[in-house]
Structure formats: C-alpha cells, structure tokens
Amino acid sequence: MKKDIRTWIDQLRGAGVLDTISKPVDPRTQMGALLWQSRERALLFDNLAGYPGWRCLGQAPGDVRLAPLAFGCDRNEMVPEFVRRTQESGTTRLVPSGPVKERILKGDEVDITKLPIHQCGIRDGGPFISAGLMISKDPDTGNRNLSFHRLQMKGPRKTGILLYPRHGWTNYQKHESKGESMPVAFMIGHHPMYYFAAATTTDYGRDELTIASALLEEEVEMVKCETLDMEVPAQAEVVLEGEILPHVREEEGPFSEFQDYYLAGAGQNPVFQINAITMRGDAIFKNIQNGAEVEGCVYHKVPMSAQILRRIRNVGGGTQVKNVLALPGIFGIVVQMNSRYYGEARNVLMAALSSEYQHPKVAIAVDEDVDIFNYADVLWAISTRVNPAEDIITIPGAKIHAMDPSCQEVGKPGAPGWHRVGGKVMIDATKPPECDPARRFEFERLQPMGAGKVRLEDFL
Ligand SMILES: Cc1cc2nc3c(=O)[nH]c(=O)nc-3n(C[C@H](O)[C@H](O)[C@H](O)COP(=O)(O)O)c2cc1C
Ligand SMILES: [Mn+2]
Structure with missing residues (x-):
C-alpha cells in the first residue's frame, strides 16, 4: 500500500x-x-x-x-x-x-x-x-x-x-x-x-x-x-x-x-x-x-535545515557539520559543527546565509557539546563563547526574504521585482578550533565528579 x-x-x-x-x-x-x-x-x-x-x-x-x-x-x-x-x-x-x-x-x-x-x-x-x-x-x-x-x-x-x-x-x-x-x-x-x-x-x-x-x-x-x-x-x-x-x-x-x-x-x-x-x-x-x-512552519523547517546542511557540509572541500536547526519564525538558524580551523565556522555561516533559501538572516554556529534543541544551551554558548567585538559580524545591504517585515520592502507583492533589503548577521559561538588545543581546552564544559559512573537512581 x-x-x-x-x-x-x-x-x-x-x-x-x-x-x-x-x-x-x-x-x-x-x-x-x-x-x-x-x-x-x-x-x-x-x-x-x-x-x-x-x-x-x-x-x-x-x-x-x-x-x-x-x-x-x-x-x-x-x-x-x-x-x-x-x-x-x-x-x-x-x-x-x-x-x-x-x-x-x-x-x-x-x-x-x-x-x-x-x-x-x-x-x-x-x-x-x-x-x-x-x-x-x-x-x-x-x-x-x-x-x-x-x-x-x-x-x-x-x-x-x-x-x-x-x-x-x-x-x-x-x-x-x-x-x-x-x-x-x-x-x-x-x-x-x-x-x-x-x-x-x-x-x-x-x-x-x-x-x-x-x-x-x-x-x-x-x-x-x-x-x-x-x-x-x-x-x-x-x-x-x-x-x-x-x-x-x-x-x-x-x-x-x-x-x-x-x-x-x-x-x-x-x-x-x-x-x-x-x-x-x-x-x-x-x-x-x-x-x-x-x-505550517514544520514543513519549512525540516527541508530548509536539510538543504542548508547539504550545502554547508561541502564548504571548503568538506566540514564537520553535524546538524542544522531552524529557529521559530525561520529567519534564524543554528549550525552545530566541530570547527577545526580558524575562520572555518565563519565560512560555514556565510554559506548558510546564502543558500537556496531566502529566509535566514541570523546564523549561529555552536559546537557539538551544545544541545541545539535546547534554546537555553544555545544562548549559553552565545554568552560564554562569543567575543562580541570579534564574533558577531553583520552584513549590510543583503537581499532579505520579502516577507520579513523588519527590513525595507522594495516593490510590491504580485509584481516583478518584489523583494526586501536589509542586514544579515553571523554569530560564531564556537570555541577555538581543533588546531589550537591550548585555547580550546579552556572551553571544556565542566562535568561533575563521578560523571557517568555514579547514578542518582542507585541512591534513591
Ligand atoms: C505552510 C507553507 C505555506 C506556504 N505558502 C506559500 C504561499 O502562499 N506562496 C508562496 O509562494 N510560497 C509559499 N510557501 C513557500 C513555498 O512553498 C516554498 O518556498 C517552496 O520551496 C517554493 O517552491 P519553489 O522554489 O519550487 O517555487 C509556503 C510554504 C509552507 C511550508
Ligand atoms: Mn522548485
């Protein structure tokens, strides 16, 4: 059947x-x-x-x-x-x-x-x-x-x-x-x-x-x-x-x-x-x-995430991107990756912001130790792994989804030329790359003593 x-x-x-x-x-x-x-x-x-x-x-x-x-x-x-x-x-x-x-x-x-x-x-x-x-x-x-x-x-x-x-x-x-x-x-x-x-x-x-x-x-x-x-x-x-x-x-x-x-x-x-x-x-x-x-947005989010994942996996001959999540309202995406080189996450974010899809204007890169399905964890990465002066990059004057009311509309629906123009932003919330183990080590997430071995249920 x-x-x-x-x-x-x-x-x-x-x-x-x-x-x-x-x-x-x-x-x-x-x-x-x-x-x-x-x-x-x-x-x-x-x-x-x-x-x-x-x-x-x-x-x-x-x-x-x-x-x-x-x-x-x-x-x-x-x-x-x-x-x-x-x-x-x-x-x-x-x-x-x-x-x-x-x-x-x-x-x-x-x-x-x-x-x-x-x-x-x-x-x-x-x-x-x-x-x-x-x-x-x-x-x-x-x-x-x-x-x-x-x-x-x-x-x-x-x-x-x-x-x-x-x-x-x-x-x-x-x-x-x-x-x-x-x-x-x-x-x-x-x-x-x-x-x-x-x-x-x-x-x-x-x-x-x-x-x-x-x-x-x-x-x-x-x-x-x-x-x-x-x-x-x-x-x-x-x-x-x-x-x-x-x-x-x-x-x-x-x-x-x-x-x-x-x-x-x-x-x-x-x-x-x-x-x-x-x-x-x-x-x-x-x-x-x-x-x-x-x-409605479920049907947007899944294929959009998949098409962006397909594209950014190939940036620079291949990356270690694990997953992509579309955020509520679908103008933002989170990329989960292992960054190996300086600047690699930015290259990935640039590709994520210029894919087949017109919606994304906010792209955030996080590491594999961040649970992308937990918005609190994504916000934690942004606040503890981002140097705002360096890691937040805005791109002015980009073509934006024509149904994004936060950006300036040009032309009208139903007529040729309809679009919007505005900024896009990349937030690189990844820790220092694999090629810099000393700096990367500073960002190892803490784990409790006994982690993985001592289980609460055995003590209740
Ligand atoms: C629930 C839902 C409603 C949509 N409504 C419209 C719509 O009214 N008009 C439109 O042009 N696109 C709409 N879209 C977007 C297009 O279907 C979608 O971007 C699709 O990829 C366009 O296909 P195309 O690139 O082959 O034209 C909607 C998407 C979803 C998930
Ligand atoms: Mn088509």
Whole structure:
C-alpha cells in the first residue's frame, strides 16, 4: 500500500499522538483556535458543522519534535536522514486511475465554498486553503514544479493566490509574458513527505515530486488530470484543476504567516480559477494552522535545515557539520559543527546565509557539546563563547526574504521585482578550533565528579 494521509493517520494513532474530535466543529470560526492549542498532538475532526461527510486533519505534525515519526528516526537524526534520502531522486509513474478519481466535479458543479476550509487567524482576509500544493510547469521545458501556495476563498470557483518570487512565480511569469493563463493542479491532503518536498527549494527545473518519492522511499503513482495536460498523485485526497489568469490582480490577504504576523505578502495578487475537482469518495480534508510554532512552519523547517546542511557540509572541500536547526519564525538558524580551523565556522555561516533559501538572516554556529534543541544551551554558548567585538559580524545591504517585515520592502507583492533589503548577521559561538588545543581546552564544559559512573537512581 502506498503511503498517504490515511497511513499517516494510522501511524499517528499507533504512536498515541492523535486526538479525534467528534463534537461538531465549525471550520470557519472554531477550528483555528483548536489547532492552535494542540501543539503536541494531531487532531482529526470527524464532525464538521455544515460540511456533512467531511473529515479534516490538522497539526499533523504541529511541532518539529513530532516530525521524526514520519522518518522513523530520532530527532537528532532527522535532518541528516532527509539529506541521505534525497541524495538520489525518486521516481514517479503514470497509472490509469486511482482513489483521487472516485468523484469528479466539473464546471458549474465545482463549489469550493462546500469544502471545510478553515479560517486560520483573526485578521485573515477570510478562509484560506492552507494545505494546497501546486503542480505547475515551465512552459518552455515542460519541467514540473511542486510548491505550497495559500489560496484565499473568493467564490465557488475562484481564489486569490500568493506566488512568492521563486519557481512557481517564474513559471507564471513565463505564461503571463505570452498572455496565457498558467494551467495548475492543486492537491490537498496527502502524506507529510509531499509537504516537505513541496517546501524544498532546490534548482529550478527539478521536479519536487521526485523528492517526495525519495523521502517516501517509494515510487509515486500519478494520474492524468481531467481538464489539463498534467498529472497529479493518485492517492491524494482532493485535487483542484484550473488556471491562474494572466494580467489579473485582485486584493489578497492578509493571512496568518510563518513569522507569526499577518500582513507581509498581502496586496494585489493573482487569481486562480477552478475548472474541476477530483477527490476520494470519503475525502479527508487538510487544514494547516500557520504561524511560527505550529504545523505550517514544520514543513519549512525540516527541508530548509536539510538543504542548508547539504550545502554547508561541502564548504571548503568538506566540514564537520553535524546538524542544522531552524529557529521559530525561520529567519534564524543554528549550525552545530566541530570547527577545526580558524575562520572555518565563519565560512560555514556565510554559506548558510546564502543558500537556496531566502529566509535566514541570523546564523549561529555552536559546537557539538551544545544541545541545539535546547534554546537555553544555545544562548549559553552565545554568552560564554562569543567575543562580541570579534564574533558577531553583520552584513549590510543583503537581499532579505520579502516577507520579513523588519527590513525595507522594495516593490510590491504580485509584481516583478518584489523583494526586501536589509542586514544579515553571523554569530560564531564556537570555541577555538581543533588546531589550537591550548585555547580550546579552556572551553571544556565542566562535568561533575563521578560523571557517568555514579547514578542518582542507585541512591534513591
Ligand atoms: C505552510 C507553507 C505555506 C506556504 N505558502 C506559500 C504561499 O502562499 N506562496 C508562496 O509562494 N510560497 C509559499 N510557501 C513557500 C513555498 O512553498 C516554498 O518556498 C517552496 O520551496 C517554493 O517552491 P519553489 O522554489 O519550487 O517555487 C509556503 C510554504 C509552507 C511550508
Ligand atoms: Mn522548485
């Protein structure tokens, strides 16, 4: 059996981290607060007021601490395991049909207002489809791209869409410059590896569905769309087929975003017109609660950490970087490494701040004797291993993520050229390198007398 949202629900249930909510819940007014409160456990809603027959999964996982369940490893191992699995591309294969074709609605039968789409935050511009993964194509090469995009419900067959300037936007620009709409399929509801794959930023032209396959460690089965020359995963729960119209912009947003703010990205954004829906007969909907420390950011943090780890492991012909952690709000990262030479940590931090990802502007390097999952330990390293005059380096005038409100915005969302400019900072909180054993020795962490031999439990 292929891995899908159902096998994932079984896995969550088996691990004892799933709560099923059978009391009626209104997705528009109640679900956001319920998801927000459930940080450690996934929620399966099976009674959605006003949406008979629907179920919905959320906060699955709601925190990076739960994500290792999907990889079958420890938290320490998850990011390196992501890198290992995606060393080689996986494969996709066209099959004649699949569960996502159990119901087919076309034209005027399409009505997304009947889907249990939740309103995520108080100041959001209304309900948004938050778990839609867009399959688009480069019109010149036919290469496929998979990316997340928020969809603001605007009518039965119409949504707004935020296309941040990356691959999905590039494909749209190529279509728009020819005066054509961009055909796209959005899938909603699948195994979390599809979400990790969609949030992986890599080279333009690489099909992230092959990354999903590599992460899943199985071939991904695809079926042909009904109204488009495009394929979608056969085991998805819901697929929206349609087009992003050329030269149409409408007010879109605000929306609860990854930094824990609403406003960035809102403005005159493109419009998605939906021409068909295909879905399972008993489809399970997916709503992602968005914010700095809820489900949305889990999908950012894991692939971002993995792509940066992959890159910085190769700095200068090879480093001893062990792990990478994305901090809340994802503009900061912590690199855990063994520094061997003077300046090596800085070279690593420079690479970490200029990777495939636009988000990181704060990069901190610590040693292997620092527990990066414990923010207190990271702050201890910053305060005891940093000489501020030497080890904190700011780089002014860098291109910053366009949704980082702390930096100056240039241009506008939905138009070419949108970006921000601001500073980046490197904090080298590593101890002196291996090549200077005498200085390094001064930074050996203390250990209690009897450590490792005398155990408290034997004395209680
Ligand atoms: C939960 C979540 C929501 C996202 N929402 C959007 C969005 O609304 N618009 C957008 O352009 N990118 C969004 N992204 C980011 C992109 O999906 C992500 O950066 C991806 O790597 C882009 O793919 P691409 O580089 O192939 O274009 C979101 C990511 C996550 C994890
Ligand atoms: Mn891409």
